[in-house]
Amino acid sequence: MKQNESKKNPLNKYYNKKYPTQSQPYPGTQHKMRPVPDCGEDTYIGCNKLLNRRALITGGDSGIGRAVAIAFAREGADVAISYMPDEESDAREVAQYIMDAGRRAVLVPCDVADERACVKMVEAARRELRGLDIIVLNAGYQQYCESIMDLTTAQLRRTFDINLFSMFWTVRAALPYLKAGATIITTTSIQAYKPSAGLIDYACSKAAIKAFTHALAKQLAPRGIRVNGVAPGPIWTALQVVGGQKKSKIPEFGSDTPLRRAGQPAELAATYVLLASDASSYTTAEIYGVTGGDHTN
Numbered sequence: 617m618k619q620n621e622s623k624k625n626p627l628n629k630y631y632n633k634k635y636p637t638q639s640q641p642y643p644g645t646q647h648k649m650r651p652v653p654d655c656g657e658d659t660y661i662g663c664n665k666l667l668n669r670r671a672l673i674t675g676g677d678s679g680i681g682r683a684v685a686i687a688f689a690r691e692g693a694d695v696a697i698s699y700m701p702d703e704e705s706d707a708r709e710v711a712q713y714i715m716d717a718g719r720r721a722v723l724v725p726c727d728v729a730d731e732r733a734c735v736k737m738v739e740a741a742r743r744e745l746r747g748l749d750i751i752v753l754n755a756g757y758q759q760y761c762e763s764i765m766d767l768t769t770a771q772l773r774r775t776f777d778i779n780l781f782s783m784f785w786t787v788r789a790a791l792p793y794l795k796a797g798a799t800i801i802t803t804t805s806i807q808a809y810k811p812s813a814g815l816i817d818y819a820c821s822k823a824a825i826k827a828f829t830h831a832l833a834k835q836l837a838p839r840g841i842r843v844n845g846v847a848p849g850p851i852w853t854a855l856q857v858v859g860g861q862k863k864s865k866i867p868e869f870g871s872d873t874p875l876r877r878a879g880q881p882a883e884l885a886a887t888y889v890l891l892a893s894d895a896s897s898y899t900t901a902e903i904y905g906v907t908g909g910d911h912t913n
Contacts, residue, residue: 630654632877634867643700644854646678653852655683656882662690665893669693670745674728675755677707679853683881684752684888685710689717691889696722696741728755728782729774738789748793750892753783754803758818758860772817779821783828796840799892802829806849806907833901842900844891849907850878874909
């Protein structure tokens with residue numbers, strides 16, 4: 617098979633070998649992962665689909681959020697990203713990619729598990745970007761737990777605070793600034809449809825995000841604001857190496873999908889761009905699965 621043909625084959629377009637066993641303390645940093653996730657840094661080419669839009673992306677320092685931030689900037693958007701303070705090095709890399717695209721980058725360190733922090737995050741993004749047009753609710757927390765008997769109330773609350781309640785807090789703070797034509801995009805998961813035994817709290821939070829997306833879309837449609845979601849399958853991000861997967865399962869991560877590999881964050885960016893752009897003007901209350909063939913319905 618010729619090299620250019622190989623790169624078109626989804627089975628081997630991205631990394632398709634076993635992953636080295638590895639772990640990091642939460643929240644983890646992308647640049648220490650092996651291999652480093654591909655977020656489209658060297659490949660995403662924009663064509664002004666989001667020219668002069670102003671976007672806030674939670675969890676934008678690494679993984680899916682990083683890929684979306686880079687893509688949005690190359691499509692002409694100014695971008696604010698939130699991240700945990702320990703992820704500063706990754707966040708500064710993203711800011712540089714945004715600025716290299718000729719767009720404004722705003723860094724907002726924030727633990728979205730705190731309601732007041734979410735309000736301050738929105739205010740900082742709105743102030744620095746001089747408005748908001750796109751909200752990407754992407755920040756996530758995932759910890760593998762073998763048994764419900766070992767699932768602490770503290771972990772349960774943190775999972776829901778970050779994955780679900782932060783969406784309520786962020787939307788409530790942002791809504792006064794969103795005008796007709798604005799878009800909100802959530803990140804749910806295949807876990808909302810096919811929950812794993814060891815991710816019971818995470819799966820429940822992601823199922824709730826699915827309902828949140830559908831209900832909010834119906835509520836905001838009369839205002840001309842669209843709300844959609846993306847449901848990723850197994851994607852190689854820092855979530856997996858900070859306790860999101862059982863350590864012994866990491867080498868085979870994603871190999872049980874029909875495409876026989878985990879996805880890379882770069883493979884989701886175009887879906888977020890589509891949902892943020894006018895090309896999807898008749899699309900709301902939808903969840904787009906990007907799962908390597910593992911069905912979400």
